[in-house]
Amino acid sequence: MKTRFAPSPTGHLHIGGARTALFNFLLSRNAGGEFVLRIEDTDAARSEAAYTEDILRALDWLGIVHDGEPVFQSRRAEIHRELTERMLAAGKAYHCHCSQERIDEIRKSALERKEKPRYDGKCRNLGLPAAPGSVVRFKSPETGETFWNDLIKGPVSFANEELDDLVMVRADGLPTYNWAAVADDHSMGITHVVRGDDHVNNTPRQILLYEALDAPIPAFGHVPMILGGDKKRLSKRHGATSVMAYEEAGYLPEALANYLARLGWSSGDREIFSMDEMIKLFSLSSVGKSAAIFDKDKLDWLNSHYIKESSPSRLASLLLPRFEEKGYANPGEKVLEEIVLTVRERGKTLAEMARKADFYFRKTLTLNPGDAKKLLTPEGKDILRSFVEPLRNAAPSDEDFNRLLETLAASRGVGKGAVAQPLRLALTGETASPGLSDIGRILGPEVVTQRINAALEHEA
RNA sequence: GUCCCCAUCGUCUAGCCUGGCCCAGGACGACGGCCUUUCACGCCGUUAACACCGGUUCAAAUCCGGUUGGGGACGCCA
Numbered sequence: 001m002k003t004r005f006a007p008s009p010t011g012h013l014h015i016g017g018a019r020t021a022l023f024n025f026l027l028s029r030n031a032g033g034e035f036v037l038r039i040e041d042t043d044a045a046r047s048e049a050a051y052t053e054d055i056l057r058a059l060d061w062l063g064i065v066h067d068g069e070p071v072f073q074s075r076r077a078e079i080h081r082e083l084t085e086r087m088l089a090a091g092k093a094y095h096c097h098c099s100q101e102r103i104d105e106i107r108k109s110a111l112e113r114k115e116k117p118r119y120d121g122k123c124r125n126l127g128l129p130a131a132p133g134s135v136v137r138f139k140s141p142e143t144g145e146t147f148w149n150d151l152i153k154g155p156v157s158f159a160n161e162e163l164d165d166l167v168m169v170r171a172d173g174l175p176t177y178n179w180a181a182v183a184d185d186h187s188m189g190i191t192h193v194v195r196g197d198d199h200v201n202n203t204p205r206q207i208l209l210y211e212a213l214d215a216p217i218p219a220f221g222h223v224p225m226i227l228g229g230d231k232k233r234l235s236k237r238h239g240a241t242s243v244m245a246y247e248e249a250g251y252l253p254e255a256l257a258n259y260l261a262r263l264g265w266s267s268g269d270r271e272i273f274s275m276d277e278m279i280k281l282f283s284l285s286s287v288g289k290s291a292a293i294f295d296k297d298k299l300d301w302l303n304s305h306y307i308k309e310s311s312p313s314r315l316a317s318l319l320l321p322r323f324e325e326k327g328y329a330n331p332g333e334k335v336l337e338e339i340v341l342t343v344r345e346r347g348k349t350l351a352e353m354a355r356k357a358d359f360y361f362r363k364t365l366t367l368n369p370g371d372a373k374k375l376l377t378p379e380g381k382d383i384l385r386s387f388v389e390p391l392r393n394a395a396p397s398d399e400d401f402n403r404l405l406e407t408l409a410a411s412r413g414v415g416k417g418a419v420a421q422p423l424r425l426a427l428t429g430e431t432a433s434p435g436l437s438d439i440g441r442i443l444g445p446e447v448v449t450q451r452i453n454a455a456l457e458h459e460a
Numbered sequence: 461g462u463c464c465c466c467a468u469c470g471u472c473u474a475g476c477c478u479g480g481c482c483c484a485g486g487a488c489g490a491c492g493g494c495c496u497u498u499c500a501c502g503c504c505g506u507u508a509a510c511a512c513c514g515g516u517u518c519a520a521a522u523c524c525g526g527u528u529g530g531g532g533a534c535g536c537c538a
Contacts, residue, residue, distance in 0.1 A: 153466085176537085271486080271488085294471095430498085431499080437497095
């Protein structure tokens with residue numbers, strides 16, 4: 001088995017493409033086959049090397065590894081030319097001299113008549129030679145039916161009369177998508193073509209091309225689309241669609257990969273899969289046939305699951321750049337890991353964790369006026385003052401701190417929460433935070449005292 | 461418009477091929493509760509679906525037909 005992922009470098013690798021790549025990867029690895037990457041860069045105007053880089057980086061980040069070096073379609077012109085000659089020589093293709101204007105006219109009037117636009121075959125039997133500006137068209141069978149048993153959708157068939165004579169080679173000599181894909185998949189020995197649903201209509205054309213080439217026809221599998229919340233094809237307006245945007249937003253690669261796999265594929269009731277487990281369990285027959293809506297909430301859940309499972313040292317090294325970006329000094333591995341431990345279960349993404357850990361690093365805190373007004377009342381400051389002495393020297397253990405809260409609360413006849421909140425605001429600038437004894441330990445007595453004093457001086 | 465595909469809780473899905481174990485299971489979310497120094501985490505519980513119509517059958521989410529709805533494709537883009 002040999003599968004491939006064949007993106008065109010005309011944009012970032014997006015969620016849908018990543019899932020297609022993942023399925024190809026899982027399929028081939030499951031069967032012990034090969035998985036290759038082919039960059040379809042025949043559209044010189046829109047292709048950019050930077051996008052190729054992005055695609056490579058994104059696949060690598062997700063843990064989707066291809067075999068061998070990436071293949072660039074633009075460098076296979078010789079093979080394409082050869083195969084085109086073969087088709088021409090066999091009378092399976094012909095030169096077409098119809099002008100762009102004529103083609104546009106045909107399409108326009110067909111649409112006006114509410115018909116399916118298609119080439120009328122004017123040059124089909126003229127035996128025209130190649131000429132400047134001419135294209136090569138496929139002599140598509142006019143009768144019969146093209147059928148294949150889709151690996152995901154099951155039996156699919158098209159009446160050949162629905163298909164017109166597609167352009168194989170453009171006027172500039174470069175092959176069009178359908179022809180290049182067939183020529184490459186054939187010459188590269190691809191056995192299984194797994195791609196997006198939007199290619200279903202190309203498949204009968206491609207099968208006809210294989211037949212004309214007298215080449216073995218690969219198995220096809222069409223993965224359903226990923227939709228946005230409005231059931232429209234997922235696009236930028238639904239939010240982030242590029243894979244690397246998810247890295248920036250603080251998602252773990254295993255979470256995204258797991259989520260993407262479960263979007264369309266399933267294995268019983270199971271939700272959590274490592275890449276190895278997915279490889280072991282994957283099968284195209286358990287990929288659903290219907291489109292799926294991208295659900296960020298579920299991705300978030302998976303991400304927090306994997307964050308909770310990650311070691312503090314891994315999270316610390318992932319978080320460090322986010323702190324350095326804000327100009328904070330590296331407090332050292334040990335402290336960083338302690339900080340991580342206090343925010344690991346409080347953030348769904350690395351970005352959220354960093355945000356919740358921000359107060360540890362700040363030189364001075366900015367108190368929300370509303371919170372300050374509510375908590376730094378004369379009584380609140382009085383409570384705060386009572387913390388000064390006990391916290392002056394060493395940070396108490398969690399147990400001792402809890403006892404301190406109890407004592408303070410009891411002496412005032414209030415709950416522990418009532419005494420903890422002013423201190424929380426003083427130490428973190430927030431009313432929600434990690435546990436106070438952890439914070440006290442990480443900040444150290446000096447900073448704790450300093451922050452309490454700053455809060456005491458705060459004018460409501 | 462034409463062609464192709466799809467149709468189970470709000471969402472991802474199991475079950476469908478090989479009808480009965482399904483008055484439909486799991487997960488996310490939402491809601492409620494417990495835990496608790498706050499916020500989370502965790503735990504417990506609740507909510508909610510076989511699109512519709514007809515047929516086959518003793519029996520249909522499961523098989524067949526139709527309807528409706530949704531998506532995709534109709535480029536010298538990929």
